[in-house]
Amino acid sequence: METGKEVTGTLAFAIFTAALGSLQYGYSMGVINAPQRVIERHYGRSLGVLPEEAALMSSNGSLLTRDIPQEITHPSVVMYWSLSVAIFSIGGVLSSFLVGFVGDHRGRVKGMLAANVLAVASGLLMGLCKMWKPHIMVIAGRAIMGFYCGLTSGLVPMYIGEIAPKAYRGALGTLHQLAIVVGILISQVIGLDFILGNDDMWPLLLGLSGAPAVLQSLLLPLCPESPRYLYILLGKEDEAQESLHRLRGAYDSSADLEEMRREKEEADKVPRVSIWSLIRSSVYRRQLVVALMMHLSQQLSGINAIFYYSTAIFTRAGVSEPVYATIGVGAINTIFTLVSVALVERAGRRTLMLVGLGGMCFCAVTMTVGLNYQSEYTWMSYVSMLAIFLFVAFFEIGPGPIPWFIVAELFSQGPRPAAIALAGCSNWTSNFIVGMTFSYIQNWLGVYVFVLFAVLLFGFILFMYLKMPETKGKSFEEIATLFRRDGKKAAPSTKVDDVELQQLKTPITA
The missing domain is CATH 1.20.1250.20 (MFS general substrate transporter like domains)
Known part of the structure; x- marks a missing residue:
């Protein structure tokens, strides 16, 4: 018999879909480290600070690196590389203040869906960076991705915490961190030199940062909105009850609705x-x-x-x-x-x-x-x-x-x-x-x-x-x-x- 405490298929689907944003956060956090030397060499060529022989191109258009030093210490390259790393956190700091605004005004599900526009735009900028100036496009892409991750690092735990049954709220909430570390591990593996962390494929490596957002955008419309958001913030009791039944199956939801009612009364006082x-x-x-x-x-x-x-x-x-x-x-x-x-x-x-x-x-x-x-x-x-x-x-x-x-x-x-x-x-x-x-x-x-x-x-x-x-x-x-x-x-x-x-x-x- 359903009691509302089971992890149903719909609940598992909703949490998996939300956690794709966390996976993207982890991937974006880890992906920049593995190909550092390769990216620095392309920055140096774009800025015109490499030795002349280092700028030779092979017949298929890829950059020859046999004469390029393993470590580039030119101040301009160091500055742009440091900015490529740091701008991600700066974007996150700025957007973290908007989590409440986006979550309350767009809803938890629609908020995550709207944020995915940023992730896709970031992925395209970094994936196509060779078409213009790599250092400018990568920095812009990292800034936008950081802004996205600042939003998703708040929206995902908020959504999961509100839809999870009390008995499993901690375990399901931990999945946000699990998705982050899986994303970091994936970026470390495919960032190896013989996979994507090389002169030819590194833009694709960075561009894949936006891939989870595409999948999540297809799945989010199928996910129920947070019942707590529907009831407590919007006052839609019937829709909240429907969302509860979709997430937890057919069960007596009166106790959950009563808890939300009391919380809403407290929230309405202030x-x-x-x-x-x-x-x-x-x-x-x-x-x-x-x-x-x-x-x-x-x-x-x-x-x-x-x-x-x-x-x-x-x-x-x-x-x-x-x-x-x-x-x-x-x-x-x-x-x-x-x-x-x-x-x-x-x-x-x-x-x-x-x-x-x-x-x-x-x-x-x-x-x-x-x-x-x-x-x-x-x-x-x-x-x-x-x-x-x-x-x-x-x-x-x-x-x-x-x-x-x-x-x-x-x-x-x-x-x-x-x-x-x-x-x-x-x-x-x-x-x-x-x-x-x-x-x-x-x-x-x-x-x-x-x-x-x-x-x-x-x-x-x-x-x-x-x-x-x-x-x-x-x-x-x-x-x-x-x-x-x-x-x-x-x-x-x-x-x-x-x-x-x-x-x-x-x-x-x-």
Whole structure:
């Protein structure tokens, strides 16, 4: 008998379709790294800064590279390459503020569908970059793709969190991160020199960033809209009930509709919460601090230092083919995300976050010891590599997937879009900061660079232990009540006064 708790075919289809946006996000994040030297050479030719013999063309029109240096250090090439990498995060930071606006005004499904226009345009710009100036077209394409990924990194977890049954909300929410790491792994594999990461095929490699958007655009019209969006935001109870039945089969939906009704009543008491009013409000402050700290712990843990510079780290550790070791990191990434899917509803969010952060802290220290002593003891290079693999494994057990979906759990319908926008902005901004500063910090600290991340991880462990509640198996209403109850322990009253209500009514639409 259907109870509304089963994962039906329609629900699985809707989540798969939404997660295609996450796959595209992961692919776009990882695809730029493998063909770096090839792209730099084409930039150099386009800018006219390569030696004359390097600009010779073969009979079939491909660039001859036998006389081109393996590393191009011309300032213009370095600048345009750095911009090609960094502009992706800048686009994400900017668009993360629009997640709430797009999700509320277009709907979750139509919002994802509209965003796909950006992804397709980006893919075409990068795929056809040889037709004009590669450096200009790639940078433009990366900027647009970053803007798309900033939207999808908020819309996908929001949609999945709202359509998933309470019993599976954590496991299904983890699929967003799983799709990201699968996308990264795919980009690493097909970015190998003998597949697409070469002089002839690299534009296709970059252009494929937009391929998942084409498939998703065909499938999204078949997906039901979020019933919570239909009922709580639009007030369409009948359509929300129909959406519930499509997603979960024929079952008694009265309990789910009653929960939405109560949440809608609470949301109607206070107008939609804007980003600025959410920042100023003391009512949601604890939830917001927890949400932001979880996203900061994800990006400032040092994981992107591993992803961005793993090849260099493996080379330093003495690996003869570091690119394959990097792909091994991607495989570990994927495997342990699957482990998190299996564990998140059993162990709970708080437990997995603490285990993951604790394991990463230990691995960061071990990695430092291994790198420091590998010149004296050859076996220490294996210690360093093992620490890298375990570091990634612990990341995907908790800090990788959980921050993406837990923000939707911590907030009710009113402040949820603004909270997801703020969390996404903090995630993208810290991602950008790590990507831009790690190489300088590494030059400054040398092998002790991961001691810095170990200290940060220890701080995040203390915070999560003291401030993060367990949300496993709780409804959105129960989670909100939990924060209100805990807040009363710290203050005489959490009642919203007239001044705060007036602040929450501020008509800011970001």
